[in-house]
Every structure is written in structure tokens, then in C-alpha cells.
Amino acid sequence: MHAFFMISGLMLTALLINIPLGYLRQGCEKFTFGWYFYIHISIPLIIYLRVKAGFSWKFIPLTLGGAVAGQLIGGFIHRRRQNNG
Template sequence: MEYLQGVFAICLVAFILNLPFGWLRTYTRKFSIAWAVCIHAPIPIVAFIRIYTHTDWIYIPLFFIFSIAGQIVGSRLKNKISKSS
């Protein structure tokens, strides 16, 4: 069960790490260099954690899904907060 807890922890890190980058992405022009950096900057950190913990590559799509979810939630939080202010 410890192994699955590690996978869940990496998923949580991927999600939380992408929240601020999703927020920042809303300030950039779509498909610009800054936009691409906001999307790709957290990937090496998640990859390092996966390699350091010897997690199988089979879980990479799961980490990818949580990263995308973090980006989406981060951008929606920014939009929701800016509309209410």
C-alpha cells in the first residue's frame, strides 16, 4: 500500500504545483513562449520526484492528468476571483 500512497502523493504534488502556473498562464497570450513556459515548467519537478522515488513509468499518464487538472483549476480560480472583485 505504501507504493500507491507514493503515487497519490506525486499526483497531489503535480496538481498543487500546477495551480500557480495555471493562474500565471491566464496573463499570457495563447501559444506564446511565456504560455509554453507556464505549461512546461512544472514537468521537470514532477519527473524528478517520479525518478527519485523509483515510480513506474506506467503512472506518467496519471501524473499528466493531475497536472492538467491543476492548470485548469488554477486558471478558473483566477477568473473566479477576478470576477468577484
């Protein structure tokens, strides 16, 4: 049960870190340096947290899913704020 809460917390952390980065990414032109930067800057922190929590590489898809979800949510928020003025 403890491992479940640890991996859930890690996924939630990845999601929360990537929401503001997804928001900022949405303001950049696609495939520019800034666009790549905002997508990849959280990866070292997520890897560090995963290793410190004691999880193997088998949990990478879960943390990656949290990061992608955060990017998508942040981009959605940016687009919605742009459309509403």
C-alpha cells in the same frame, strides 16, 4: 499500500505545483512564450520526483493528470477573480 500513498502524494504534488502556474498561465495570451513556459516548467520537477520515488514510465498518465488538473484549477481561479473584480 505504500506504493498507493506514494503515487497519490506524487499526483497531489503535481496538482499543487500547477495551481499557481495555471493561474499565471491564464494571464498570458494563448500560444505565447509565457503561456508555454507556465504549462511546461513543472514537467522536469514532476519527472524527477517520479523517478526518485521509483515509479516507471507507466505512471506518467497519473502524474500528467494531476498536472493538468492543477492547470485547470489555477485558470479557473484566475478567471473567477477577474470576473468578481
